[in-house]
Amino acid sequence: MVRVPVPAISHPPKSLRRNHKRHLKERIIELLLFLAASFSVFITFAIIYLLISESLVFFEHVSLWDFLTDTQWTPLFDDAHYGILPLVSGTAVSSLVALAIALPFGTIIAIYLSEFAPFAVREIAKPFLELLGGIPTVVYGYFALLFVTPMLQTIFPNLPGFSLLSAGLVMGIMIIPYVSSMTEDAMRSVPMHLREGSYAIGATRFQTAAKVVMPASLSGIAAAYILGISRAVGETMVVAIAAGMQPNLVWNPMEPAATITTYIVQVSLGDLPHGSVGYQTIFAAGLTLLLLTLIFNILGHLLRKRFREVY
Amino acid sequence: MNNTNNINEIRTIIARHKRWDLLALVAGIIALMIAVLTFIALFGNMVIDGMPRLTWEFFTSFPSRKPEIAGILSAWVGTTLVMLVTAVAAVPLGVAAGVYLEEYAPKNFITEIIEINVTNLAGVPSIIYGLLALGLFVYQLGLGQSILAAGLTLALLILPIVIVATREAIRSIPVTIREGAYALGATKWQTVADHVLPYSAAGILTGIIIGLARAIGETAPIITIGALTFIAFLPPSPVQDQFPFLSFEWLMEPFTVMPIQMFNWISRPQEAFQHNAAAAGLVLVLMTLLMNGLAIYLRYHLRKKIKW
Numbered sequence: 001m002v003r004v005p006v007p008a009i010s011h012p013p014k015s016l017r018r019n020h021k022r023h024l025k026e027r028i029i030e031l032l033l034f035l036a037a038s039f040s041v042f043i044t045f046a047i048i049y050l051l052i053s054e055s056l057v058f059f060e061h062v063s064l065w066d067f068l069t070d071t072q073w074t075p076l077f078d079d080a081h082y083g084i085l086p087l088v089s090g091t092a093v094s095s096l097v098a099l100a101i102a103l104p105f106g107t108i109i110a111i112y113l114s115e116f117a118p119f120a121v122r123e124i125a126k127p128f129l130e131l132l133g134g135i136p137t138v139v140y141g142y143f144a145l146l147f148v149t150p151m152l153q154t155i156f157p158n159l160p161g162f163s164l165l166s167a168g169l170v171m172g173i174m175i176i177p178y179v180s181s182m183t184e185d186a187m188r189s190v191p192m193h194l195r196e197g198s199y200a201i202g203a204t205r206f207q208t209a210a211k212v213v214m215p216a217s218l219s220g221i222a223a224a225y226i227l228g229i230s231r232a233v234g235e236t237m238v239v240a241i242a243a244g245m246q247p248n249l250v251w252n253p254m255e256p257a258a259t260i261t262t263y264i265v266q267v268s269l270g271d272l273p274h275g276s277v278g279y280q281t282i283f284a285a286g287l288t289l290l291l292l293t294l295i296f297n298i299l300g301h302l303l304r305k306r307f308r309e310v311y
Numbered sequence: 312m313n314n315t316n317n318i319n320e321i322r323t324i325i326a327r328h329k330r331w332d333l334l335a336l337v338a339g340i341i342a343l344m345i346a347v348l349t350f351i352a353l354f355g356n357m358v359i360d361g362m363p364r365l366t367w368e369f370f371t372s373f374p375s376r377k378p379e380i381a382g383i384l385s386a387w388v389g390t391t392l393v394m395l396v397t398a399v400a401a402v403p404l405g406v407a408a409g410v411y412l413e414e415y416a417p418k419n420f421i422t423e424i425i426e427i428n429v430t431n432l433a434g435v436p437s438i439i440y441g442l443l444a445l446g447l448f449v450y451q452l453g454l455g456q457s458i459l460a461a462g463l464t465l466a467l468l469i470l471p472i473v474i475v476a477t478r479e480a481i482r483s484i485p486v487t488i489r490e491g492a493y494a495l496g497a498t499k500w501q502t503v504a505d506h507v508l509p510y511s512a513a514g515i516l517t518g519i520i521i522g523l524a525r526a527i528g529e530t531a532p533i534i535t536i537g538a539l540t541f542i543a544f545l546p547p548s549p550v551q552d553q554f555p556f557l558s559f560e561w562l563m564e565p566f567t568v569m570p571i572q573m574f575n576w577i578s579r580p581q582e583a584f585q586h587n588a589a590a591a592g593l594v595l596v597l598m599t600l601l602m603n604g605l606a607i608y609l610r611y612h613l614r615k616k617i618k619w
Contacts (some may be wrong), residue, residue, distance in 0.1 A: 030499075033415055041425055041430050043467055044432060047435070051442065075548050124581050128350075130607060134528075135353075136528025141577065146356070146577075237530050264438055264532065268536075269534065289438070292438055
């Protein structure tokens with residue numbers, strides 16, 4: 001029997017031993033990366049802290065009840081009223097007009113691209129829609145004021161130069177790409193065998209889309225709609241340019257009216273002294289806006305949980 | 312007899328379903344066409360109004376009270392400098408956060424908070440970032456209405472975009488690459504720095520370009536920090552001919568950017584200014600289209616080339 005010589009066990013050479021310097025460097029890098037990631041949490045806290053602290057000062061001057069029920073918003077006048085309702089109504093009307101365009105069109109485009117369109121069309125249409133979504137909002141504002149409004153005035157001669165209708169329409173067009181691309185992603189993630197099952201029992205493509213694919217991707221579609229809503233509510237430049245800056249408690253889209261975002265822009269364009277009540281109003285308006293979008297985001301989260309289908 | 316009736320009935324039903332199918336197809340094509348037509352109207356309208364103003368002088372002149380000699384010199388210089396600050400701030404921070412969440416983060420409560428938070432930040436309206444910047448950068452940190460304040464504001468705004476893009480790019484790298492590196496004795500950071508990051512660089516770059524394209528067109532947060540709209544001078548040049556050759560004075564200077572200049576011209580009553588707005592809008596749209604186009608090209612190109 002041949003004995004294989006066993007090498008004597010010795011400590012590994014120094015270069016292979018646990019290197020403390022190297023270990024320390026790894027830990028420091030990990031810490032730095034962690035700090036970078038936590039920075040986003042810091043941003044959220046900074047936003048919440050700032051909006052709430054400035055709004056608290058505002059609510060020392062104005063009671064919450066007046067803020068929520070007064071029907072006039074005239075903080076910059078001598079006879080100052082601080083009712084958020086006119087701004088909320090402007091936001092609601094312009095958003096509703098926008099959604100009336102964006103949700104149906106976005107959904108139809110998504111159904112077409114996901115269930116009907118040949119590969120080549122989809123490969124061209126998707127990047128095109130993405131480009132459309134990348135156009136700056138100020139450009140859409142220009143388009144609303146100087147193209148859509150004059151065009152609408154030939155149909156409705158009484159339409160004023162600024163209106164919620166034309167701002168809302170253009171906003172709707174602007175949001176179509178977001179809604180359609182998210183809806184399409186949701187529909188395409190439905191597994192192919194569900195469609196094949198539907199085709200096998202003789203359903204058409206439209207029936208398959210409406211009765212199989214859309215119910216199965218409802219959570220994703222709901223998320224897309226919610227994203228569309230919160231974009232419409234938070235949109236600033238289109239309404240600031242095309243809907244006018246006058247706070248107006250109206251429910252008629254043919255009228256001009258300011259939204260929450262428009263008001264913030266209007267105040268920022270003038271120079272209000274830091275610390276004045278006028279300065280704090282924009283933070284109270286901002287807090288209202290943030291709460292509105294937060295409600296929609298939470299709603300979206302719940303809808304997604306409620307309708308989630310797992311394959 | 313009954314049988315033929317039945318068959319006819321079935322044929323009618325099939326025909327009806329096929330009609331609906333055709334209707335849906337036509338509706339889809341029409342909806343897509345409307346989107347295309349809107350884009351053509353938007354672009355065509357701006358070309359008609361703005362093209363005559365797009366001369367060399369338009370790029371080399373300051374804004375002016377006289378519309379026919381006004382230009383966008385201070386605006387495009389301002390946009391370039393603000394974007395520089397935005398990129399320098401957002402890229403390292405966003406990529407580092409993406410790397411942490413994808414490669415380092417343990418599955419625990421804190422990680423979940425950070426992830427939910429990034430998703431939520433992406434949904435916050437841009438004007439809210441403007442309010443944050445107004446309170447934090449302009450007043451509490453005392454940066455004033457400077458290029459630095461504007462650049463940092465936009466950096467916060469695009470941070471979620473960069474983080475999400477980084478995560479997606481890193482996630483697409485197979486785990487075998489990492490295992491190979493570990494097997495050769497590389498540390499975690501060596502694996503990330505020498506393998507994961509270089510291989511996902513193009514994907515990360517795509518996200519950065521999309522983020523910057525978004526930042527270039529953002530108007531609302533810049534208005535909110537109170538940026539002046541009439542700037543007829545340039546900030547001091549970052550590059551000097553004397554030692555130390557670099558100067559950072561420009562960071563604290565007042566500025567204007569392309570979308571602000573355009574907004575300013577839109578809100579004036581004279582038609583000649585609106586032609587200037589169209590010309591500025593055209594430049595702005597071309598800039599964002601080029602950047603987004605580059606990003607889309609990169610992504611498609613990558614998808615075809617890389618096979619793990």
